[in-house]
Amino acid sequence: MYAQLVETGAKKVPTLAEMTPEEQAFQAKIDAGIKIEAKDWMPEGYRKTLVRQISQHAHSEIVGQLPEGNWITRAPSLKRKSILLAKVQDEGGHGLYLYSAAETLGVSREQMVDDLHAGKARYSSIFNYPTLTWADMGAIGWLVDGAAIINQIPLCRCSFGPYARAMVRICKEESFHQRQGYDIMISLMRGTAAQQAMAQDALNRWWWPSLMMFGPSDAESINSAQSAQWGIKLFSNDELRQKMVDQTVPQAEHLGLRIPDPDLKWNEERGHYDFGAIERDEFYSVLKGNGPCNKERLATRVKAHEDGAWFRDALMAHAEKRAARAGKAA
Amino acid sequence: MQAASNASKMIYLLRLGDSALVLSQRISELCGKGPALEEDLALANTALDLLGQARLWLSYAGEIEGDGRDEDALAFLRSDREFHNLLIVEQLNGNYAGTIMRQFLFDAWHTLALAQLTQSSDPRICEIAQKSQKEVTYHLRRSSDLIVRMGDGTEVSHALTQAALDQLWPFTGEMFTGDAIDEEMTAAGVGFDPAQLKQTWQTYIDQVFTVATLQLPRQDAWMQKGGKQGVHSEHLSYLLAEMQVLHRAHPGAKW
Ligand SMILES: [Fe+2]
Ligand SMILES: [Fe+2]
Numbered sequence: 185m186y187a188q189l190v191e192t193g194a195k196k197v198p199t200l201a202e203m204t205p206e207e208q209a210f211q212a213k214i215d216a217g218i219k220i221e222a223k224d225w226m227p228e229g230y231r232k233t234l235v236r237q238i239s240q241h242a243h244s245e246i247v248g249q250l251p252e253g254n255w256i257t258r259a260p261s262l263k264r265k266s267i268l269l270a271k272v273q274d275e276g277g278h279g280l281y282l283y284s285a286a287e288t289l290g291v292s293r294e295q296m297v298d299d300l301h302a303g304k305a306r307y308s309s310i311f312n313y314p315t316l317t318w319a320d321m322g323a324i325g326w327l328v329d330g331a332a333i334i335n336q337i338p339l340c341r342c343s344f345g346p347y348a349r350a351m352v353r354i355c356k357e358e359s360f361h362q363r364q365g366y367d368i369m370i371s372l373m374r375g376t377a378a379q380q381a382m383a384q385d386a387l388n389r390w391w392w393p394s395l396m397m398f399g400p401s402d403a404e405s406i407n408s409a410q411s412a413q414w415g416i417k418l419f420s421n422d423e424l425r426q427k428m429v430d431q432t433v434p435q436a437e438h439l440g441l442r443i444p445d446p447d448l449k450w451n452e453e454r455g456h457y458d459f460g461a462i463e464r465d466e467f468y469s470v471l472k473g474n475g476p477c478n479k480e481r482l483a484t485r486v487k488a489h490e491d492g493a494w495f496r497d498a499l500m501a502h503a504e505k506r507a508a509r510a511g512k513a514a
Numbered sequence: 515m516q517a518a519s520n521a522s523k524m525i526y527l528l529r530l531g532d533s534a535l536v537l538s539q540r541i542s543e544l545c546g547k548g549p550a551l552e553e554d555l556a557l558a559n560t561a562l563d564l565l566g567q568a569r570l571w572l573s574y575a576g577e578i579e580g581d582g583r584d585e586d587a588l589a590f591l592r593s594d595r596e597f598h599n600l601l602i603v604e605q606l607n608g609n610y611a612g613t614i615m616r617q618f619l620f621d622a623w624h625t626l627a628l629a630q631l632t633q634s635s636d637p638r639i640c641e642i643a644q645k646s647q648k649e650v651t652y653h654l655r656r657s658s659d660l661i662v663r664m665g666d667g668t669e670v671s672h673a674l675t676q677a678a679l680d681q682l683w684p685f686t687g688e689m690f691t692g693d694a695i696d697e698e699m700t701a702a703g704v705g706f707d708p709a710q711l712k713q714t715w716q717t718y719i720d721q722v723f724t725v726a727t728l729q730l731p732r733q734d735a736w737m738q739k740g741g742k743q744g745v746h747s748e749h750l751s752y753l754l755a756e757m758q759v760l761h762r763a764h765p766g767a768k769w
Contacts, residue, residue, distance in 0.1 A: 246546070249545060250546045253545035253546040256542045257543055257756050258760050260590075262569050262572075262586055264769050266562060266566065266569070269545070269558055269561055269562050270558075270562055272545055272546070272558065273555060273562065276546070276554045279551060280551055368769075374768070375767050378764060379764065484546070484547065487547075488548065489549075492548065492550060493549075494668070494671055494674065495553075495611075495664065496549060496550055497670070497671070498667025498670070501667045501668045502664075
């Protein structure tokens with residue numbers, strides 16, 4: 185989701201017998217639910233996978249500011265403007281905690297940001313869709329933050345301490361985000377015909393991309409099995425997606441909105457909704473950079489970074505001057 | 515002491531509210547586009563504080579007017595000629611030196627103005643000023659610090675910061691120029707004489723610019739005016755067009 189398709193480097197998930205004594209001790213800690221801390225020994229694959237996962241997650245928070253930032257200046261009331269500004273600011277804050285969590289694994293924020301700008305690191309495919317109307321602010325809060333919560337609540341229990349703790353903090357704010365999104369949808373549905381149509385149109389456009397946030401079916405994926413063994417992926421993509429659908433359908437009904445899926449049906453026997461399959465071609469093509477806004481989003485981030493270079497240099501230069509003066513004074 | 519007329523008091527409140535609103539809107543344009551993540555967070559924070567202040571001023575302005583206009587009616591349904599903000603806040607973001615210099619020159623005035631308003635004979639104005647003062651004290655601390663870092667940073671940052679100061683300087687005069695409404699508010703004990711703030715403001719910015727190794731522009735430079743009276747630069751109409759477009763497209767809708 186915020187971290188989709190995370191490579192683990194594993195060709196095959198090792199059995200206990202195939203592990204070195206260090207790896208066995210490490211696995212025993214994970215199995216016992218003891219958190220791994222940054223200074224503890226860990227397999228190189230675990231470290232690298234976590235760096236990839238946490239940095240993807242951080243990049244998603246940062247790039248994710250843009251689609252909603254697009255409507256702050258046009259929000260239709262001052263109250264909504266204020267709530268949206270606060271929400272987007274939270275997302276920046278999430279990026280900051282997550283970069284810090286990843287930095288405990290020995291990679292610098294600068295390196296992670298450079299990888300993002302060079303197109304080497306991923307961020308969630310969802311942020312490559314355009315926000316065309318105000319109702320998209322409702323749909324994003326409701327569905328995208330909703331999906332984020334479903335994915336991240338389990339991660340509060342993941343094996344890596346700094347990531348788990350960052351998630352606890354972040355999840356509290358995400359639930360506020362989801363509520364404000366749902367609240368926008370409620371207001372629109374209580375409003376004029378034009379507002380209601382705007383809400384339905386937003387759901388039509390955001391429904392499938394939101395389900396794609398959970399990634400492709402990964403029942404057979406070695407990466408997922410490896411991440412599961414390491415305690416950094418606790419449910420399969422399909423389980424999480426099912427949860428999303430089961431949770432969201434009644435909310436849509438309550439709002440009076442139609443979910444754009446002809447195959448959607450309650451399955452009494454399973455106790456879950458059946459629903460259509462995500463379009464894998466679209467998912468992979470957005471992930472590969474061909475979404476409607478991939479180039480624009482990345483270009484905006486790169487431009488901000490490049491335009492800001494002189495400013496960051498100035499802060500460094502000033503700090504050095506200060507240190508030199510303090511040295512002389514001492 | 516003479517009681518202030520409601521019409522004048524409303525304009526007086528709009529001046530305060532509109533300056534906060536327009537600056538908040540300008541800063542919001544930078545959302546997710548600042549030079550560093552920490553700056554993005556701080557910019558959003560400043561925009562949020564100013565927006566909160568604007569809502570308090572505008573709501574009160576609407577109450578004083580007594581025609582049932584709320585904060586949104588005043589923010590979204592007035593044209594640029596009916597806005598009473600200072601010219602400096604509507605100036606474009608420019609590069610980041612311009613953004614921060616505009617903030618600094620305004621913050622230094624804003625803290626002094628709010629301190630005066632905490633002494634207002636109008637308890638509601640006192641209350642809003644007190645709440646805002648805490649936030650704005652922090653804004654000024656931050657913008658002063660950045661002016662020093664950029665001014666006394668690299669050659670490039672120094673040149674950009676100096677250029678921003680030179681460019682924005684003509685918009686500072688208006689902050690200290692009173693008119694009939696200021697006089698009426700001062701006489702009624704509601705407001706203050708803006709000219710009185712000049713010396714303290716000047717002393718403060720001089721100190722910061724000295725540490726920042728920046729050159730103060732000529733004291734007798736020509737100063738722009740008109741914002742407080744509703745005569746703006748060309749920029750404001752575009753800013754409002756963006757801010758108001760959705761609200762105006764759906765008359766009477768609730769959001
Ligand atoms: Fe977030
Ligand atoms: Fe969020």
